[in-house]
Amino acid sequence: MRILKASDQPSIKRSVDSGTNEQRATVKTIIESVRKGGDQALKAYSFKFDGVSLENISVTEEEKMEAYKKFNEQNLSVIREAAANIRLFHEKQLRTSWITTDENGTILGQKVTPLDSVGLYVPGGTAAYPSSVLMNVIPAKVAGVKRIVITSPPDKKTGKLPPAVLVAAQEAGAEEIYKVGGAQAIAALAYGTETIAPVDKITGPGNIYVALAKREVFGDVDIDMIAGPSEIAILADDTAKPNEVAADLLSQAEHDRLSCCVLVTPSEALAATVASEVEKQLALLPRQEIARESIENFGAIYVTNSMEEAVQTINLLAPEHLEIITEHAMSLVGQIRHAGAIFIGRYSPEPVGDYFAGPNHVLPTNGTARFSSPLNVEDFQKKSSIVYYSEKALKDHGGKIAAFARLEGLEAHARAIEARLKE
Amino acid sequence: MRILKASDQPSIKRSVDSGTNEQRATVKTIIESVRKGGDQALKAYSFKFDGVSLENISVTEEEKMEAYKKFNEQNLSVIREAAANIRLFHEKQLRTSWITTDENGTILGQKVTPLDSVGLYVPGGTAAYPSSVLMNVIPAKVAGVKRIVITSPPDKKTGKLPPAVLVAAQEAGAEEIYKVGGAQAIAALAYGTETIAPVDKITGPGNIYVALAKREVFGDVDIDMIAGPSEIAILADDTAKPNEVAADLLSQAEHDRLSCCVLVTPSEALAATVASEVEKQLALLPRQEIARESIENFGAIYVTNSMEEAVQTINLLAPEHLEIITEHAMSLVGQIRHAGAIFIGRYSPEPVGDYFAGPNHVLPTNGTARFSSPLNVEDFQKKSSIVYYSEKALKDHGGKIAAFARLEGLEAHARAIEARLKE
The missing domain is CATH 3.40.50.1980 (Nitrogenase molybdenum iron protein domain)
Incomplete structure (x- = not known):
C-alpha cells in the first residue's frame, strides 16, 4: 500500500463511471x-x-x-x-x-x-x-x-x-x-x-x-443518489492496532475493484505497520483479487504533520465511511465537517454499521458528503407549506404585500390581495 | 376560460422545457x-x-x-x-x-x-x-x-x-x-x-x-429542483367569491405564458361566474398579453360531481400552489396528499406566501409535489451518521454481525469484527 505525504497529495483519486x-x-x-x-x-x-x-x-x-x-x-x-x-x-x-x-x-x-x-x-x-x-x-x-x-x-x-x-x-x-x-x-x-x-x-x-x-x-x-464505489477513510494515531486498521481497510477493499480505502495518520510508525499488515491479511482473503486491485489503484496511506492536518485531509476527502481510531476519538467528531457516517473508536469497525447498529448504510460517496446525507426517513416524506391568514391578518399586512408585488411589477398579485380588502 | 368535466380530463396539460x-x-x-x-x-x-x-x-x-x-x-x-x-x-x-x-x-x-x-x-x-x-x-x-x-x-x-x-x-x-x-x-x-x-x-x-x-x-x-412554470390550483365551492377566485388565477397567469392556472369546483354556477370574471379582469391587467396566453393554453376550470372528486383531482394534479376556498377549508387539509403550499380560506390568497407570510415560495412544480418539498433550511444542512460501539456492545453483537457479513459472502467484513473479539 502506498505511503504518501498528505501535503503532497491534496486530491484523492476516486473512480467515477458516468457511462459511455x-x-x-x-x-x-x-x-x-x-x-x-x-x-x-x-x-x-x-x-x-x-x-x-x-x-x-x-x-x-x-x-x-x-x-x-x-x-x-x-x-x-x-x-x-x-x-x-x-x-x-x-x-x-x-x-x-x-x-x-x-x-x-x-x-x-x-x-x-x-x-x-x-x-x-x-x-x-x-x-x-x-x-x-x-x-x-x-x-x-x-x-x-x-x-x-x-x-x-x-x-x-x-x-x-x-x-x-x-x-x-x-x-x-x-x-x-x-x-x-x-x-x-x-x-x-x-x-x-x-x-x-x-x-x-x-x-x-x-x-x-x-x-x-x-x-x-x-x-x-x-x-436517491447515484452511488459510486464504496469508500473508507480511517483517521488513526499510535493508539490504533495496526491489524485492526488493516482489516477495516480491507473490509471496504473487498467490495469492489474500484473501492477507495485510505488511512490518514500523523504516525509514520502506524503507517508502516498498517502497510505490511494489509499485505499479510490480503494474502488470506477469499476476495483477495478484488481487494488487491482496489488497494493498489485507489488505496493510500497519508502521513500528516499533525492531527490537525489529518482532520483537514479528511474534510477534503469527505469520505463515505470515516473511522476515528485515536486516543480521544469523540473529541474529534466536532471537527469533521464532511462524512457520510462516522465510526468512533476501536470497537466500532465499519461493518457494525453495514448490517446491524441501526443507522443507514446507504451513504453519500465520491465526496458528495459535502452536501448529501445518509438515506433517511425524510427521503420518503415530503412537506407542504401551510398558510392560513385571518381577515385581520390580511387587513393588517395586505397593503405591504401589495406594495412588494408592485415593486416586482406584478400587478395581478397586488390585485388578488386588494380584492379582499375592498369591502 | 375553458370549463371541463373533471372526469373527462384525468391529466392536466403543463409545459415542460427540457431543452433542445x-x-x-x-x-x-x-x-x-x-x-x-x-x-x-x-x-x-x-x-x-x-x-x-x-x-x-x-x-x-x-x-x-x-x-x-x-x-x-x-x-x-x-x-x-x-x-x-x-x-x-x-x-x-x-x-x-x-x-x-x-x-x-x-x-x-x-x-x-x-x-x-x-x-x-x-x-x-x-x-x-x-x-x-x-x-x-x-x-x-x-x-x-x-x-x-x-x-x-x-x-x-x-x-x-x-x-x-x-x-x-x-x-x-x-x-x-x-x-x-x-x-x-x-x-x-x-x-x-x-x-x-x-x-x-x-x-x-x-x-x-x-x-x-x-x-x-x-x-x-x-x-435545488429544476423549476418549471408557476402553477396554481384553486379548490372552491359556492361560498367563494368569483371575483377573488378570478384574481387569484390571474395572479399566477401573469407570471409566464406557460403558467398553469386551474379551478376545481363541484359548483357549475361558480365555474361560470369565475370564467366571466377572468375575462373582465384580464382586460384591465398591465401584463394582459402574458396572462391571456397562459389562461388560454394552460388554464382550465374543472367541474366535479362532488367535493370528494374535486380533492381527488387536486391530488392527481399535485399543484405547486393550492388554494382551498370552501366552507370548511381547514377540514380538507388532511385529504390533500400532494401540494407544494396550501393556502387556506378566503383571506390567504397566494401572493401572501410569495412575499410575506414566511414559508418559502420556492416550491415543487409540474407534479413533483408528489415527492418534493418547498425549499427548506434542511436543504442547506446535511447529516452524518454517528456510530459508537463500546467493547461490551461489540462483544455482545459482534458474532451476529460477522454472521450477516458471511451470509453476504463478505469475509473481510467479518474479519474486521473478529479482529477485535480475539483478545
Whole structure:
C-alpha cells in the first residue's frame, strides 16, 4: 500500500463511471421500449439480458414462502434483530407536521406526508445483499409509504430471486416483488406497465445501466443518489492496532475493484505497520483479487504533520465511511465537517454499521458528503407549506404585500390581495 | 376560460422545457470554456450574451451602498418585515444533532452540519425578483452556511445589478455578489475561477440555459429542483367569491405564458361566474398579453360531481400552489396528499406566501409535489451518521454481525469484527 505525504497529495483519486455514449443510448432505447411495450418488453429484455424466460413477472406467494423454508434459522434471527435495530433508529428520524399560531389568527406550518409509493431496485448476481433490502425498505416503511415495490433480476438458472432477498423483503415489510432487473426495471417503476404500477421514487444501487436509467427518469420520479464505489477513510494515531486498521481497510477493499480505502495518520510508525499488515491479511482473503486491485489503484496511506492536518485531509476527502481510531476519538467528531457516517473508536469497525447498529448504510460517496446525507426517513416524506391568514391578518399586512408585488411589477398579485380588502 | 368535466380530463396539460440538443451542446461548451478559461471566459461570455464589458466581476462595496441610496424607504421597510417573517418561519425548521444512548455503551445518532458554501443564481432582466433573493438566502443563512454567494447578470446599459436585488441580498445576509449570468455563472459556481471560489450547492431559478447548466453540474455540486412554470390550483365551492377566485388565477397567469392556472369546483354556477370574471379582469391587467396566453393554453376550470372528486383531482394534479376556498377549508387539509403550499380560506390568497407570510415560495412544480418539498433550511444542512460501539456492545453483537457479513459472502467484513473479539 502506498505511503504518501498528505501535503503532497491534496486530491484523492476516486473512480467515477458516468457511462459511455453508447451505454446512454442503450438505456434510452430500453426506457422507450418499456414505455411502449409494457410487460412484453420487460419479458423480452429479461430473456435477452438475464437469459430467463418469465411467465410471471410477479413473485408468487408460494415463492415467498419457499424462501423462508430455504433460509437458515440462525441467519433469520440475525436479520430480524438487525431489522429491529434499523427500525428503532429510523423511527427517531420521523418528522411530524407542525404549525405556529399567531394572536391575529395566522397559522403557518408544514404538513408532512409520506410518499404514496416507492420502488427499490435490488441488484442481482453476486451482489444480492439482504442488508440493502432492509436499509432501503425500512425507512420507507417507517415514513408511512403505503406501497413499497421491490424489483430484482432473477437467477439465470432457477428464474427466481435469492431466498435471502425475499426473506429480507418480507421482514422489512415489502410484499410487492417483481423478477425484473436492469434499466428495464427502472423504466417499469418510473412509467408503469400492465403488471407494475408506476412509483413516485426509486432507490437502490445497481450497475451502470441501472444508474444511467435512474438519471434518465429523474424528474418524472424522484431518485436517491447515484452511488459510486464504496469508500473508507480511517483517521488513526499510535493508539490504533495496526491489524485492526488493516482489516477495516480491507473490509471496504473487498467490495469492489474500484473501492477507495485510505488511512490518514500523523504516525509514520502506524503507517508502516498498517502497510505490511494489509499485505499479510490480503494474502488470506477469499476476495483477495478484488481487494488487491482496489488497494493498489485507489488505496493510500497519508502521513500528516499533525492531527490537525489529518482532520483537514479528511474534510477534503469527505469520505463515505470515516473511522476515528485515536486516543480521544469523540473529541474529534466536532471537527469533521464532511462524512457520510462516522465510526468512533476501536470497537466500532465499519461493518457494525453495514448490517446491524441501526443507522443507514446507504451513504453519500465520491465526496458528495459535502452536501448529501445518509438515506433517511425524510427521503420518503415530503412537506407542504401551510398558510392560513385571518381577515385581520390580511387587513393588517395586505397593503405591504401589495406594495412588494408592485415593486416586482406584478400587478395581478397586488390585485388578488386588494380584492379582499375592498369591502 | 375553458370549463371541463373533471372526469373527462384525468391529466392536466403543463409545459415542460427540457431543452433542445443544440441548447444542451451550447451549455456543455460554455461549462468547458469556463473550467479552462476562468475569469477571462466569464468576461467574454458576459460581453457576448449580456453586451456588457466587465472590468470587475465582483460587486463593489460602493455599488452595494449606492443600491440603498437608490431604493425607496417604504419598500425597504416592507423587505425588512418580509425578511423577518421568512427568518422566523425558517428558524422553526432548524434541525439539531441528536444521539441515543444505550446502557451497553452504544451511542448512535445524526450529526447535523451546515453546507460550507452555497451559490444563488438570480435571473436578470424583467424577472429580477428581490423576493427570490430573500427566499433562497435566508434558509441558507438560518442553516448556518458560512459562505453565501449571489450571481446575477448585469444590466446591459449600466453594467450593474438592480438596486432591489442588491438591497435584498444584503438584508438577507449575502455579501459576496458577482455580476455574471447564464450557464457561465453556473459553471463558475460549480468549478470556480480566479475570482469566484466554487460552492457546494447551487439554487435559484433561471432560463433554459441556466436550468440545463444546473442539470449538467449536478453530482459535482448539489442543486435545488429544476423549476418549471408557476402553477396554481384553486379548490372552491359556492361560498367563494368569483371575483377573488378570478384574481387569484390571474395572479399566477401573469407570471409566464406557460403558467398553469386551474379551478376545481363541484359548483357549475361558480365555474361560470369565475370564467366571466377572468375575462373582465384580464382586460384591465398591465401584463394582459402574458396572462391571456397562459389562461388560454394552460388554464382550465374543472367541474366535479362532488367535493370528494374535486380533492381527488387536486391530488392527481399535485399543484405547486393550492388554494382551498370552501366552507370548511381547514377540514380538507388532511385529504390533500400532494401540494407544494396550501393556502387556506378566503383571506390567504397566494401572493401572501410569495412575499410575506414566511414559508418559502420556492416550491415543487409540474407534479413533483408528489415527492418534493418547498425549499427548506434542511436543504442547506446535511447529516452524518454517528456510530459508537463500546467493547461490551461489540462483544455482545459482534458474532451476529460477522454472521450477516458471511451470509453476504463478505469475509473481510467479518474479519474486521473478529479482529477485535480475539483478545
